[in-house]
Amino acid sequence: MDIIRYATLKAHPWRNGGGVTREVASGYSPGAEASTTPAGTAQDPDWDWRVSIAEVSKAGAFSAFPGMDRVLTVLEGELLLLSVDGVEHPLEKYRPFRFSGDADSAGALPTGDIRDLNVITRRGVFKGYTSIIELSKKRAHPVFAGQLGILLQGQATVGAGTAGSEPGTAPAVGTAAATAPAAVAEPVTLDRYDAVVGSDTASPEILGRGFLAVVSIDRMDGEP
Known part of the structure; x- marks a missing residue:
């Protein structure tokens, strides 16, 4: 994670x-x-x-x-x-x-x-999407491969999910960012504007109160 x-x-x-x-x-x-x-x-x-x-x-x-x-x-x-x-x-x-x-x-x-x-x-080559969602303390929001979850407002924690998503739901995007993220294993508190890198293996799950930006970067395979 x-x-x-x-x-x-x-x-x-x-x-x-x-x-x-x-x-x-x-x-x-x-x-x-x-x-x-x-x-x-x-x-x-x-x-x-x-x-x-x-x-x-x-x-x-x-x-x-x-x-x-x-x-x-x-x-x-x-x-x-x-x-x-x-x-x-x-x-x-x-x-x-x-x-x-x-x-x-x-x-x-x-x-x-x-x-x-x-x-x-x-x-x-790629197409980007941004969705703004309201977080819940009762239902975790998963972040899949090809996505970033950015905490915009409120309080939230992130932990590794217990299972991956269905195959093929979201492709990986290019190479890793030049900014190297810090690897963590246990659920942690997010600060404002921290970004969670998505994965289809034990997809990170975010719980809390506030608003989250979910950025998706989709590869345009097969399109001109």
Whole structure:
């Protein structure tokens, strides 16, 4: 059972000074065609999917990610006004929004600073999904392979399940993240924004009160 502790993640300032990003996890498909984007840019070819949490303190343009799709979810703050190719979308807390990384996008902060969850996937290779669920103390929520469970609010513990899921329910995603999660064996307490790495063998199970983001990264095998 693996946990990625939010407190250990390094903050990377944006080039425009509008915020910072902490990468939770990333990976790639070894069989995917190499990107032509130069290394070290915002569209780093070293990953085909990335999950990150950003703190946004200033209105301004978002980085473009050509050939990728994005799912953005506001975690803290009341409202983000996201402009995508000239169309404004008011994004409220815990409401995931999907848009193209090719789009000309920018954000405004009418009610102050926000924190958001970003899921970015290379189009045609992976597809990302974000679901917000309410936790229960009586019924554990499993996290399967190809998923991350991120505690957004409240109190929760995670323990290893007693059995795996049915075969083929969720494929593994690429390679492990550059950020090495800490391995644990016994049920432990999660802090806010800690991420549980899913597995189909003794799938981690989360119990508690509050809200959990379940991020799924699905491989697009057989699709153009």
